Amino acid sequence: xxxxxxxxxxxxxxxxxxxxxxxxxxxxxxxxxxxxxxxxxxxxxxxxxxxxxxxxxxxxxxxxxxxxxxxxxxxxxxxxxxxxxxxxxxxxxxxxxxxxxxxxxxxxxxxxxxxxxxxxxxxxxxxxxxxxxxxxxxxxxxxxxxxxxxxxxxxxxxxxxxxxxxxxxxxxxxxxxxxxxxxxxxxxxxxxxxxxxxxxxxxxxxxxxxxxxxxxxxxxxxxxxxxxxxxxxxxxxxxxxxxxxxxxxxxxxxxxxxxxxxxxxxxxxxxxxxxxxxxxxxxxxxxxxxxxxxxx
Amino acid sequence: xxxxxxxxxxxxxxxxxxxxxxxxxxxxxxxxxxxxxxxxxxxxxxxxxxxxxxxxxxxxxxxxxxxxxxxxxxxxxxxxxxxxxxxxxxxxxxxxxxxxxxxxxxxxxxxxxxxxxxxxxxxxxxxxxxxxxxxxxxxxxxxxxxxxxxxxxxxxxxxxxxxxxxxxxxxxxxxxxxxxxxxxxxxxxxxxxxxxxxxxxxxxxxxxxxxxxxxxxxxxxxxxxxxxxxxxxxxxxxxxxxxxxxxxxxxxxxxxxxxxxxxxxxxxxxxxxxxxxxxxxxxxxxxxxxxxxxxx
Numbered sequence: 001x002x003x004x005x006x007x008x009x010x011x012x013x014x015x016x017x018x019x020x021x022x023x024x025x026x027x028x029x030x031x032x033x034x035x036x037x038x039x040x041x042x043x044x045x046x047x048x049x050x051x052x053x054x055x056x057x058x059x060x061x062x063x064x065x066x067x068x069x070x071x072x073x074x075x076x077x078x079x080x081x082x083x084x085x086x087x088x089x090x091x092x093x094x095x096x097x098x099x100x101x102x103x104x105x106x107x108x109x110x111x112x113x114x115x116x117x118x119x120x121x122x123x124x125x126x127x128x129x130x131x132x133x134x135x136x137x138x139x140x141x142x143x144x145x146x147x148x149x150x151x152x153x154x155x156x157x158x159x160x161x162x163x164x165x166x167x168x169x170x171x172x173x174x175x176x177x178x179x180x181x182x183x184x185x186x187x188x189x190x191x192x193x194x195x196x197x198x199x200x201x202x203x204x205x206x207x208x209x210x211x212x213x214x215x216x217x218x219x220x221x222x223x224x225x226x227x228x229x230x231x232x233x234x235x236x237x238x239x240x241x242x243x244x245x246x247x248x249x250x251x252x253x254x255x256x257x258x259x260x261x262x263x264x265x266x267x268x269x270x271x272x273x274x275x276x277x278x279x280x281x282x283x284x285x286x287x288x289x290x291x292x293x294x295x296x
Numbered sequence: 297x298x299x300x301x302x303x304x305x306x307x308x309x310x311x312x313x314x315x316x317x318x319x320x321x322x323x324x325x326x327x328x329x330x331x332x333x334x335x336x337x338x339x340x341x342x343x344x345x346x347x348x349x350x351x352x353x354x355x356x357x358x359x360x361x362x363x364x365x366x367x368x369x370x371x372x373x374x375x376x377x378x379x380x381x382x383x384x385x386x387x388x389x390x391x392x393x394x395x396x397x398x399x400x401x402x403x404x405x406x407x408x409x410x411x412x413x414x415x416x417x418x419x420x421x422x423x424x425x426x427x428x429x430x431x432x433x434x435x436x437x438x439x440x441x442x443x444x445x446x447x448x449x450x451x452x453x454x455x456x457x458x459x460x461x462x463x464x465x466x467x468x469x470x471x472x473x474x475x476x477x478x479x480x481x482x483x484x485x486x487x488x489x490x491x492x493x494x495x496x497x498x499x500x501x502x503x504x505x506x507x508x509x510x511x512x513x514x515x516x517x518x519x520x521x522x523x524x525x526x527x528x529x530x531x532x533x534x535x536x537x538x539x540x541x542x543x544x545x546x547x548x549x550x551x552x553x554x555x556x557x558x559x560x561x562x563x564x565x566x567x568x569x570x571x572x573x574x575x576x577x578x579x580x581x582x583x584x585x586x587x588x589x590x591x592x
Contacts, residue, residue, distance in 0.1 A: 138520075228524045
């Protein structure tokens with residue numbers, strides 16, 4: 001059939017013809033870009049608080065429509081994805097859900113899941129389901145100007161359904177993230193928060209505490225080791241304070257383990273115990289190497 | 297003049313016609329590659345402990361000659377660069393220096409400078425000078441198989457002359473590193489060690505202590521933040537134990553400042569003090585951002 005390669009075939013109706021992204025920052029903007037690149041929706045609506053920024057996002061083709069009224073988007077969307085800071089997700093979803101049609105799905109991209117999934121386990125309108133998501137992707141950069149349509153490709157996305165979450169809703173959200181190239185895991189909200197305290201929230205504190213002690217006059221002597229170790233300390237303080245406090249108990253438990261680990265290293269150095277120090281460093285290296293080369 | 301572009305002109309005699317690299321690992325191998333790419337020597341001699349590995353380095357063109365006898369290299373070299381672990385640099389230089397001709401320069405690539413420069417301030421043969429160097433470049437990888445001819449380009453190299461080091465010797469070593477594309481700083485060995493404790497040795501402990509607490513079952517939930525924060529924990533335990541113990545007092549002082557910093561973060565989380573936590577995170581970010589985009 002001549003021309004078949006240049007004439008796009010009529011596409012089947014996507015699973016979510018209209019997707020609303022609430023919070024068009026780095027994550028929301030990247031999600032919009034990823035959805036458009038993969039043709040996962042006919043219409044992407046951006047919901048934000050700054051109409052000028054939304055107009056810019058529309059002008060650059062990141063979103064098809066923009067509105068500062070979540071209810072307008074909620075009334076027409078088949079899927080809403082909340083990409084707002086973690087301390088605004090629950091209230092935002094509660095408010096928007098009242099405007100949703102039955103059958104609408106809601107998910108999020110928050111870094112903490114326990115408090116969000118507990119709060120949203122009750123009180124949503126009949127026929128409107130929430131499934132918690134956490135794509136393990138991000139950047140210390142901010143704003144949709146740094147949007148990356150491949151941000152979620154070859155990354156893990158964690159879903160945190162509860163026992164009450166209908167299986168079909170979980171499966172649809174799973175297909176959504178898989179459609180963006182993510183590898184999906186399902187775990188409980190509480191298990192997610194304990195694990196992420198260790199793999200993400202604790203490292204943020206560790207990196208920030210290290211960046212904070214760098215004497216300005218030594219900055220010229222900071223090479224790639226210091227830069228890598230403190231990269232995530234460049235993240236937004238507002239966003240990260242909300243994450244750390246929304247998961248405070250698991251973070252404090254992780255911090256205690258970390259401080260004990262650091263004490264073991266300090267003792268070996270203080271006692272000039274070369275053998276013990278080598279053992280500790282070798283154990284740390286083995287744990288680091290067990291991560292493997294990573295998904296990307 | 298037809299053909300001028302394709303016929304290499306007769307080169308002027310390089311400043312160091314014969315350079316011996318003692319310790320052909322990642323740093324020594326990269327140095328050999330960088331010297332050859334930039335034609336900074338006519339002959340590069342590799343000195344190592346494993347003649348099979350040296351033969352491989354010669355076969356792949358990294359070095360021109362290889363020997364397991366430092367005295368053979370020392371007798372013909374104009375410059376010796378010691379790229380051995382920090383706890384073997386002083387003894388290696390003392391032994392090799394006795395075989396050097398007057399006028400020979402010796403430098404190193406050790407991450408700690410105080411103990412090395414103090415020990416070598418006396419006792420070298422007349423006419424043989426040592427100038428301490430520390431190129432702020434490296435990798436958690438090991439071995440000359442990962443050699444990178446551009447490892448030193450656009451990086452800082454610190455020289456640590458003492459008051460007794462002859463100025464012409466310092467200037468020649470400065471030109472050597474500048475010839476490899478490095479940006480050279482001169483500071484005292486003690487000031488170097490205090491600064492590097494903070495910018496390199498402390499980060500290594502911080503990263504290793506963090507890698508050590510990762511529960512294996514959580515490894516699949518470790519994303520780029522954890523990976524970057526712990527990258528340097530993949531370094532060689534033998535090399536790093538020697539570095540940390542050769543600079544133990546400044547490292548312990550840096551560790552104390554770091555533990556105080558971490559305590560401030562812990563308190564803000566434990567007290568759910570959002571305002572204080574944001575302030576601490578903002579201070580950390582400001583310090584991190586003050587590093588700028590880096591030389592590369």
